Amino acid sequence: MSMKCLNIISCLLIDVVCQCVTKMLSLEEAKKYMIDVFGILNVDELLSNRNKLEVITTINDAYREVEPYQNIIMLAEPQSKRRRPTWTEITANVKKRCGGMCFTHHMFLFEFYKALNFEVALVPAQVSNYWNHTVILFRNLVKPGDLYLIDEASAYPTFNPICLDFSEKSPIMYHSFLEYRYTKHNGSIYRMHRKGDQGYRTFDPKTSFYKDGWRKFSEFRIEDETKDASSLNDIYDNVFTNPNITPFHKSLRVIYFPGKKAKIICNKKVLLEVCDGELEVTEYESEDDLIKCINAILPMLGEELIRKALSHVALYK
Template structure:
């Protein structure tokens, strides 16, 4: 079955056996059953690293649907697309990760996050992971390296994390929100005014209080149906981190991380070449080539059909 966007709501659910089978088979964590006896930070980080390597954040399934028909996908579609390796936007990836971790017995909740517009991102907070009362940020769908749960047990500023081509850190604000900051990089556009001398740029902020899936879904009904609610409606992208190295497509350009943690770019001049590049760099889309072609044409990157 080809991925589709569906409107009706289905209760989100995943059994422990389904979750264990997913991390064993799909994420290739062979010692999953033994690790589950301990659970904790080691297993959580293995899941996140492997998920980043195998499930892309992408706008292909979004752009394959004309704007007027776009809707937030329901749980059945989210589960199908992630389990088959097609992935999706931050909503699909983090909702799936929340269900997966919940089924494995982790103490997790969802919270609202803001990237370019208010509440157009969702992240996960994990509690009581390594010790009672601790908090960790879990983000399986932001499009940038986040290969581990990020420790939130700091006073004002976190440690600096350098993963793949990116260095990032978290900063707590007086209003209770937490900022995610990235070191300056050509792919990271400033979303608000910054000091020109600063080496750090805001990527997003998030809240620490829990929100129900119904509250998250209400926000993402708006995100999926409103063109200005997210840049995803205007950008063709697909990103994954095999071997903790970036492989990304942004509009007409393919970016592949080299041995020096820099991104080598190749720009394509025809829609046919871009579709071939997507299917070549992300083999799961070979089965969905027609979907990729439709997405490229709907967005009009080349203003002609494949």
């Protein structure tokens, strides 16, 4: 039997075991992450706060400081060996503050908030008309029956939990370089971008929703929510193996918001937020210089891994 088959079987066996467990993290384990990884020292005081919206915002702010969105770990593997990370790999990367793609961030946060006894669910979402994303819902957070969303892994800033109890449109939000809002449309909820939208360059009016200067970035249906994380495995198996449903098999990405200021790497370009949401762009003409830049921003990944990732996107050939 080939090593690839053994790896796949190992991954599936771990998933089967995980599906039999109600909570992947205990309360004490979740607290340990807060202290050791996220740098939150007043854990018991924070969790005793009756303002649960404030609790989540504080935790997410600390999480975002140390956990980047990046596809370097996936890109470092040859296309034929890429696969959905196991729970063991997810927690290892969070502990090392390596972050990852949507699956890593939201699977971890879903289990983390479940361990803290929040009422949470996952919802599959479409980006660019493909099922390749997920968001996290919180119920009964501020008052009975309310509904909030967090999205810490869209590669765009979402600095606060978003209340979804609006009739048609949420308030407009300005986070980092981006102006955005959520709207309800034909039973779905759309995330709409306007000023600062980085996706306009690939906007296709034939396949994308665009209205009054707003471009649809993603959409989901609340009715699709699930508390069974394994029900999303097929979606993410596709994300990690099919290069046609996400650009991240062919394009390097790092998105990081230390101090709520953007640090973005998009192939050869590095975009740094300087002030008032403005992005200063530097393009690196040398692979070695780009590697040094990435390593300075994300030293936890290591130069060898970064170099492997770049070898699979061939930016300088």
